Amino acid sequence: MPFSDIIGHDGPKEKLRRALGQGHIGHAYLFTGEEAIGKRLMSIRFVQALSCETTIASSSPDPCGMCKSCRQIASGTHPDVLHIEPEPDKTNPQIKIDRVRDLEHHVIYRPLLTSRKTCLINDAHRLTPNAANALLKTLEDPPDHSLFILITSRPSTLPATVRSRCLSLRFALPTQAEVEEALRNKRALSPNDARLLAMVTNNRIGLALQTDPTETRSRQQEFFQLLPGQGSPPITNILGTATDFSTSERFPDVIFWLSHSLRDLLLVTIGADRNQLLHGDQFPLLQQMARKIRPEKVIDLIEQLQNLEQAPTRNLNLQLVMENFLLRLRDATSMPAS
Numbered sequence: 001m002p003f004s005d006i007i008g009h010d011g012p013k014e015k016l017r018r019a020l021g022q023g024h025i026g027h028a029y030l031f032t033g034e035e036a037i038g039k040r041l042m043s044i045r046f047v048q049a050l051s052c053e054t055t056i057a058s059s060s061p062d063p064c065g066m067c068k069s070c071r072q073i074a075s076g077t078h079p080d081v082l083h084i085e086p087e088p089d090k091t092n093p094q095i096k097i098d099r100v101r102d103l104e105h106h107v108i109y110r111p112l113l114t115s116r117k118t119c120l121i122n123d124a125h126r127l128t129p130n131a132a133n134a135l136l137k138t139l140e141d142p143p144d145h146s147l148f149i150l151i152t153s154r155p156s157t158l159p160a161t162v163r164s165r166c167l168s169l170r171f172a173l174p175t176q177a178e179v180e181e182a183l184r185n186k187r188a189l190s191p192n193d194a195r196l197l198a199m200v201t202n203n204r205i206g207l208a209l210q211t212d213p214t215e216t217r218s219r220q221q222e223f224f225q226l227l228p229g230q231g232s233p234p235i236t237n238i239l240g241t242a243t244d245f246s247t248s249e250r251f252p253d254v255i256f257w258l259s260h261s262l263r264d265l266l267l268v269t270i271g272a273d274r275n276q277l278l279h280g281d282q283f284p285l286l287q288q289m290a291r292k293i294r295p296e297k298v299i300d301l302i303e304q305l306q307n308l309e310q311a312p313t314r315n316l317n318l319q320l321v322m323e324n325f326l327l328r329l330r331d332a333t334s335m336p337a338s
């Protein structure tokens, strides 16, 4: 699999290919940028390129993805490559000092099959302070044959001393067009589904590749029905909905979809066209609603939704605040046109 398999990230890709071409490989790299956009995949390609059996015999720095070395690196079984991930823990996943001790042990001996002993540290911001300190000692005096790649979406959480020891490569979000094209090619999705997933995941390709478009659409429809202008549901229905939406599994979804629905409504009230909308297929309905509600009222609802989003961290009664919001959302329908 060559580097061209990675969506976007032309800048980092070129820098790494040039380093490979010139044989100027640093000891430590820091890959930064939002989650699920391809940083880890790039690190895999880079390490594959360093030891690919085909690359060594050709002038291209791109790895083949097929040889034994490439396959072992991708599957995490190559003896010269150590993959470090945070311990699985829902509330506070950490990389503890024991893992850094493993890393020290890994790099101390010469590589067996390749030119380097490599350590990939995913979500490096999860290193505990002790672990980060121990890693710093290794980074300050790395063995000649070692290579470290730290991957993080929150570089500022890492100690500056650790960051300063690494060559930093910043990964930007791929464009919507790049993500849509990748989804059409790699998953054979329709243009409509590709567009929906690109928008819903905010162009995070790693997430978009795994998201089910059918399920996404059904949730989109479910939450869109809460918008003003969709009739005036009786209060008992609203109370039931509030109970359902206040659970911790549903809550983030409710906020996510409602904020997108309201954003679309706001865009239509100020004259946006359907291509700018997540709910482009609901454009006629949104236009009808937009005639009945002023932009100020939609902005007001968006602000209330933002308050609702903060409710769990402010120890508020989630169900009560949700009921309140849904009632206001319903009442917004009866706003007189101005």
Ligand SMILES: [Zn+2]
Pocket: 051, 052, 053, 054, 055, 063, 064, 065, 066, 067, 068, 069, 070
């Ligand atoms: Zn290969």
